[in-house]
Amino acid sequence: MPNTAExxxxxxxxxxxxxKIGSKTLVSDLTLDIPPGQIFGFxxxxxxxxxxxxxxxxxxxxxxxxxxxxxGRSIKDHFEEAIANVGAxxxxxxxxxxxxxxxxxxxxxxxxxxxxxxxxxEVVKLVGLGQRINDKVKTYSLGMRQRLGVAQALLHRPxxxxxxxxxxxxxxxxxxxxxxxxxxxxxTEGTTVFxxxxxxxxxxxxxxxxxxxxxxxxxxxxQLKTVGDVLIPVGETxxxxxxxxxxxxxxxxxxxxxxxxxxxxxREEIAELNARLVAGxxxxxxxxxxxxxxxxxxxEITGGEGIG
Amino acid sequence: MGEFAALxxxxxxxxxxxxxxxxxxxxxxxxxxLFPALIHFTSNGNDVTGIWDSFQTTMAIAFxxxxxxxxxxxxxxVAGEFTWGTIKLLLIRPWSRSKILLSKxxxxxxxxxxxxxxxxxxxxxxxxxxxxxxxxxxxxxxMSWSQGEYVFLLILCSYIELFLTAAIAFMISSxxxxxxxxxxxxxxxMFTKDIFIAIFSPERYEWANYLIFAHMNxxxxxxxxxxxxxxxxxxAIAVLAVYYVILMAVSWIVFRKRDVAA
Numbered sequence: 054m055p056n057t058a059e060x061x062x063x064x065x066x067x068x069x070x071x072x073k074i075g076s077k078t079l080v081s082d083l084t085l086d087i088p089p090g091q092i093f094g095f096x097x098x099x100x101x102x103x104x105x106x107x108x109x110x111x112x113x114x115x116x117x118x119x120x121x122x123x124x125g126r127s128i129k130d131h132f133e134e135a136i137a138n139v140g141a142x143x144x145x146x147x148x149x150x151x152x153x154x155x156x157x158x159x160x161x162x163x164x165x166x167x168x169x170x171x172x173x174x175e176v177v178k179l180v181g182l183g184q185r186i187n188d189k190v191k192t193y194s195l196g197m198r199q200r201l202g203v204a205q206a207l208l209h210r211p212x213x214x215x216x217x218x219x220x221x222x223x224x225x226x227x228x229x230x231x232x233x234x235x236x237x238x239x240x241t242e243g244t245t246v247f248x249x250x251x252x253x254x255x256x257x258x259x260x261x262x263x264x265x266x267x268x269x270x271x272x273x274x275x276q277l278k279t280v281g282d283v284l285i286p287v288g289e290t291x292x293x294x295x296x297x298x299x300x301x302x303x304x305x306x307x308x309x310x311x312x313x314x315x316x317x318x319x320r321e322e323i324a325e326l327n328a329r330l331v332a333g334x335x336x337x338x339x340x341x342x343x344x345x346x347x348x349x350x351x352x353e354i355t356g357g358e359g360i361g
Numbered sequence: 362m363g364e365f366a367a368l369x370x371x372x373x374x375x376x377x378x379x380x381x382x383x384x385x386x387x388x389x390x391x392x393x394x395l396f397p398a399l400i401h402f403t404s405n406g407n408d409v410t411g412i413w414d415s416f417q418t419t420m421a422i423a424f425x426x427x428x429x430x431x432x433x434x435x436x437x438x439v440a441g442e443f444t445w446g447t448i449k450l451l452l453i454r455p456w457s458r459s460k461i462l463l464s465k466x467x468x469x470x471x472x473x474x475x476x477x478x479x480x481x482x483x484x485x486x487x488x489x490x491x492x493x494x495x496x497x498x499x500x501x502x503x504m505s506w507s508q509g510e511y512v513f514l515l516i517l518c519s520y521i522e523l524f525l526t527a528a529i530a531f532m533i534s535s536x537x538x539x540x541x542x543x544x545x546x547x548x549x550x551m552f553t554k555d556i557f558i559a560i561f562s563p564e565r566y567e568w569a570n571y572l573i574f575a576h577m578n579x580x581x582x583x584x585x586x587x588x589x590x591x592x593x594x595x596x597a598i599a600v601l602a603v604y605y606v607i608l609m610a611v612s613w614i615v616f617r618k619r620d621v622a623a
Binding site for chain 2: 111113132136137139142143145146150152160163165
């Protein structure tokens with residue numbers, strides 16, 4: 054787990070970013086640092102300003118107030134140098150339908166120095182498009198176009214990979230693969246991934262940290278705990294016992310719940326508590342992680358509001 | 362970063378990898394090859410058409426189509442990227458928007474030069490085959506030019522008209538992101554400019570002298586020194602140049618500033 058006290062230079066910094074169109078404020082005073090080497094989630098309901106923020110990060114739309122630095126370079130004033138560190142998919146990856154997947158990749162490869170044919174093949178292999186890369190894009194399914202989109206974003210080995218709703222249109226198998234190679238990318242190449250989604254469960258599985266945005270405002274930034282290779286959010290553990298009152302008295306913490314006790318405890322503590330309960334003559338029927346899922350937390354934070 | 366030639370190469374691929382482009386070039390070749398033959402077979406024995414007459418008539422007809430096709434390419438250049446949604450991926454490369462737009466503009470000009478070359482090549486080739494060169498001297502001279510020179514100067518004038526029509530289409534494409542609008546507006550200017558001039562004659566209205574319509578066709582100046590409203594060739598070229606600079610400036614300013622939220 055990354056040490057938050059450690060001073061690391063963020064890959065991207067959003068500094069008081071505001072986007073106004075007419076009198077409507079789409080994103081308001083958003084300040085956020087994206088630390089390197091992480092998969093950083095950007096979570097919010099539809100219409101919260103996720104895509105608007107991402108568009109500002111890649112220079113597709115102007116920034117009304119504030120600035121965005123990518124690898125220390127302002128996207129406003131030094132666009133070409135800043136964007137050279139970025140690979141991105143904004144919304145659906147639209148490709149030239151009359152070209153093959155490979156020809157599409159060549160288009161983007163020509164626009165940056167140093168992308169060899171070997172690199173293109175490597176990326177094609179990574180996203181698993183195989184022989185279909187030589188077919189015209191108009192014959193591709195949405196999932197295949199999504200893969201091609203990831204491929205074009207990775208060609209130039211960007212330091213920051215920005216993916217806007219990358220799981221849209223992918224089947225569960227595809228989502229799983231995407232998750233795996235994003236993690237692989239993060240670990241082997243040190244790429245920082247900034248991924249937006251409104252699918253909470255998806256973010257839980259994928260991300261090291263999550264920023265939550267609603268109505269154009271940053272609400273919270275959460276770290277997700279790592280246990281082994283599986284990422285789970287901080288949560289409570291529920292002990293199902295025959296005598297909840299006695300169990301609560303014995304443990305001395307937690308809350309009484311229907312048929313048991315819920316305790317906020319770390320991994321080692323759980324085993325210890327269990328030993329104490331058993332030693333105290335209380336029957337423990339089951340122990341389960343009441344991991345308040347990110348979804349619950351999210352709904353709690355955003356108050357389950359709709360699009361504002 | 363990278364080479365600018367690569368950008369033009371990319372844009373050329375987007376034009377020439379489309380079947381549509383080849384159909385247009387094929388039609389241009391067909392028409393310009395067909396007309397000298399038609400002229401040849403429809404004329405009766407006594408009145409044989411010379412090579413330059415045949416070529417000139419063919420070019421006059423075929424250049425209309427050439428202008429329409431080039432306007433089509435110009436109209437699609439920017440608007441197409443917006444329609445396809447590919448603009449989002451195009452603009453997040455380490456290239457300024459100005460350079461991307463320049464590459465688009467230049468590739469469109471390259472297309473117009475190629476299509477014009479096809480037109481001239483097939484038209485002239487066919488005119489050579491389907492005309493009797495024996496009558497050539499009878500064609501005589503036009504003003505101080507030989508007939509051959511005159512025909513090529515006419516083509517140059519047509520190309521200038523095409524060039525400006527394409528610039529209008531390109532500007533509308535860049536500003537309104539709609540290829541349909543770009544085609545309709547640019548071509549309607551081409552087709553209605555004569556009517557416009559008839560209504561707002563530069564002879565009657567001083568301000569009409571400053572309209573682009575009055576000067577798009579420079580071919581009059583090949584025969585006479587004064588054009589509509591007593592304008593000189595220099596004046597006409599100056600007016601066209603100002604319009605061209607404005608069209609380009611508007612295209613660039615709007616494209617650079619635009620929020621891409623397609």
